[in-house]
Amino acid sequence: MATQSAANKGKGLFHSGLHRLWKVLVVGVMMACTVACQSPEKEQSIFCDLPDEGWHSKAPLRFEPNYKDSAATYDIAVAVRHTWQYRYTQLPLLVDLITSNGQVSHYAVTLRLADEHGNWCGSGFGPLYQLSTTVATGVSPQQASKIVVWPRMEGVDYIECVNNVGIVVRPHIAG
DSSP states (O other), rough: OOOOOOOHHHHHHHHHHHHHHHHHHHHHHHEEEEEEESSSOEEEEEEEEOOOTTTTTTTOOEEEEOOTTTTSOOEEEEEEETTTTOOSSSEEEEEEEEOSSSSSSEEEHHHHBBBBSOOOOEEEEEEEEEHHHHHHEEEGGGGGGGGEEEEEOOOOOOEEEEEEEEEEEEEEOOO
């Protein structure tokens, strides 16, 4: 029967320790890759198409965001898509954030669609432009379980050349 020398016994313990360390490193790297490869929660956009005749001044648009994480906070923005035929430089809106128990917070927002020289703001090319602005930051899903957007342009029954109005919900990044 062969017996190991003291020198060989030490090598066995050394190799066994390295093997365990190697396993721990491999498992650690795999866990790090799994966490790093998970995509962070992305923004959510919900848009309503408006009728060809225009957005009636008494026709609110209702949105119910689908929040991925009920414990997280979010930034809420309102977005507008309009054509180059829009006749005004601004679009005043009223945005209501409605809590899960029915309380309403009102936010008056004015989107500046064109500058003083008539150049369109926002992004887009051709006949369609889009502009958004943040309404509220650090909002919990319970604070904005429903969002309602109202036009508040005085003296106008139908707001023409606005194709879509929507909301954009982004995970809040503290900083």
